[in-house]
Amino acid sequence: MAPEAMTQGGPAAGPLTLGRWTSDRAATDPSRPAIVDRGVVVSYGELEARATALAHALGEAGHGRGARIATVTGSTADQVVLLFACAKAGAMLVPLSWRLTAGELAAQLTIADPSLLLVEDDHLPVAEAALERLGGPGIPVTSLGAAGAEAHVPDASVPLGHGTPADDDGLLMLFTSGTTSEPKAVVLTHANCAWNNLALSRATPLTPEDVVLQVLPQHHVAGWNIQPLLAWWVGARVVLERTFDAGRALALIERHRITATMGVPTTYRALIQHPDFAARDLSSIRTAIVGGGMLDPRATELLAQRGVRVQQGYGLTEASPNVAICYDESDAGTAGRAYPHVDLALLVDGRVEHGPGVGELLVHGPTVFQGYFRDPEATAAAHHGPWLRTGDLVSRDAAGRIRIVDRVKDIVRSGAESIAPIEVELALLEHPAVADAAVAGVPSERWGEELVAWLVLAEPVDERALRAHLDGRIADFKHPKQYMFVESIPRTTSGKPLRRALTAAHAGEGARA
Structure with a gap:
């Protein structure tokens, strides 16, 4: 069944494949900037022409329906062209992070098993090193854009010819952040993405007059499915930030009169902490979504003072990613309520509960992923019956609002108490001297586990002042037993703290001591 709102800048009926989106937009307003x-500037007419030509070339070279096309690049218009070319050809785009080491890149290439690798020149050395590790016959390699794949597509080793893409064909393969295990390859279909953007259009609509600033990388699900794809569906303009820089982003907001953007908590904190934050004109922004974690109240208030109202959202790659969002002021301080077409439940002692309570959040609906690529065991483990397990412990009220307690695996058991690190992090971030914070549990002979806080400081502060700050905000047993002052906190591309890396480094320091 086709979503009824596909008439909003997309096909009125038929398959939900995204290759139709650029065709429709180019037919109605080809000169409009995309x-x-x-x-x-790339217009909708140019985007459609380039994507159609590249789709044909991919099919002719054997990278047709079912093929996987991997990339290593920053956020570029060339990769947008490639996505829509893949959508038309029935191939799947596999955008890989340019931040990876050669070993990490080789591991992900092994999982994805692409028929073609497109690499931006700046990242060719790491890609070549990764391919050298793989050995074997090798993956055909070229660059993106007019001088690369759009001029000539290398032939596939095992040809897959032209075919008509279906709604349930894979469109995007995205690797998870790997906060609790090794990254896994999530397959999102055309239908997943279409339903995700339909839901987004209901909750935070865009119009052709909107100008979106994309600051999150295109190897991240939000780099496509939170605003950019919706913008191209309705005919809006997307300004690409190749790699995030707070000062440059503030300048782009002012110059292009940006109306909508999305970031993770660290994105917004970086904007706030930049010297230009107070001087730049941010008055054009009407929609600013935050995901990948809860934005602390202090940052939310500082943005509000500049006229930027932030909408807190919640999601995960396996859900395409949109699960919940704050619709209005009644949702403030929570992770919001379910998006349209998304069903939520709680897993409590092995039972699925549909009312208010506390438990692991479960998600069901047409945005839930097809599965982990070639990994049926991991796919099965990610589900409880038909429900997607998020791994997040939440509380849910009678109105359906969810509050994130923490990752189920991150809950710290100290003595008889259970402590959510995220609660402590948010309390620490309310101190003006704390620029960034991460909290995790480490082994303790007395308590089983105890809390350690890693802090990035904006100005000097001592432990006594931090403890005084926490008094009255959180219970004494939730206070960190140790404070570590660091230059930066390791995070995933979605902004989540890599607690495993912090605790492993802490254990190593203890062993050396």
């Missing part, structure tokens, strides 16, 4: 990439 992308601004470092000053270069």
Whole structure:
């Protein structure tokens, strides 16, 4: 069944494949700007023409329906062209992080098993090192854009010819952040993405007059499915930030009169802490979504003082990613309520509960992923019957609002108490001297586990002042037993703290001591 709202800038009926979106937009308004990439403007007509030509070339070279096309690049218009080309050809785009080491890249290439690898010149050395590790016959490699794949597509080793893409064909393969285990390859279908953007259009609609600033990387699900794809569906303009820089982002907001953007908590904190934050004109912004974690109240208030109202959201890659969002002021301080077409429940002692309570959040609906690529065991483990397990412990009230307690695996058991690190992090971030914070449990002979806080400081502060700050905000047993002052906190590309890395480093320091 096709979503009824596909008439909003997309096909009125038929398959939900995203290759139709650029065709429709080019037919109605071909000269309208679709992308601004470092000053270069790509119109909807040009986007459609380039994507159609590349889709044909991919099919002719054997990278047709069912093929996987991997990339290593920053956020570029060339990769947007490639996504829509893949959508038309029935291939799947596999955008890999340019931040990976050669070993990490080789591991993900092994899982994805692509028929073609497109690499931006800046990242060719790490890609070549990764391919050298793989050995074997090798993956055909070229660059993106007019001088690369759009001029000539290398032939596939095992050809897959032209075919008509279906709604349930994979469109995007995205690797998870790996906060609790090794990254896994999530397959999102055309239908997943179409339903996700339909839900987004209901909760935070965009119009053709909107100008979206994309600051999250295109190897992250939000780099596509929170605003950019919706913008191209309705005919809006997307300004690409190739790699995030707070000062440059503030300048782009002012210059392009940005109306909508999405970031993780660290994105917004970086904007706030930049010297230009107070001087830049941010008055054009009407929609600012935050996901990947809860934005602390202090940052939310500082943004509000500049006229930027932030909408807290919640999601995960396996859900395409949109699960919940704060619709209005009644949702403040929570992770929001379910998006349209998304069903939520709680897993409590092995039972699925549909009312208010506390438990692991479960998700069901047409946005839930097809599965982990070639990993049926991990796919099965990610589900409880038909429900997707999020791994997040939440509380849910009678109105359906959810509050994130923490990752189920991150809950610290100290003595007889259970402590959510995220609660302590948010309390610490309310101190003006704390620029960033992460909290995790480490082994304790007395308590079983005890809390350690890693802090990045904006100005000097001592432990006594931090303890005084926490008094009255959180219970004494939730206070960190140790404070570690660091230059930066390791995070995933979605902004989540890598607690495993912090605790492993802490254990190593203890062993050396």
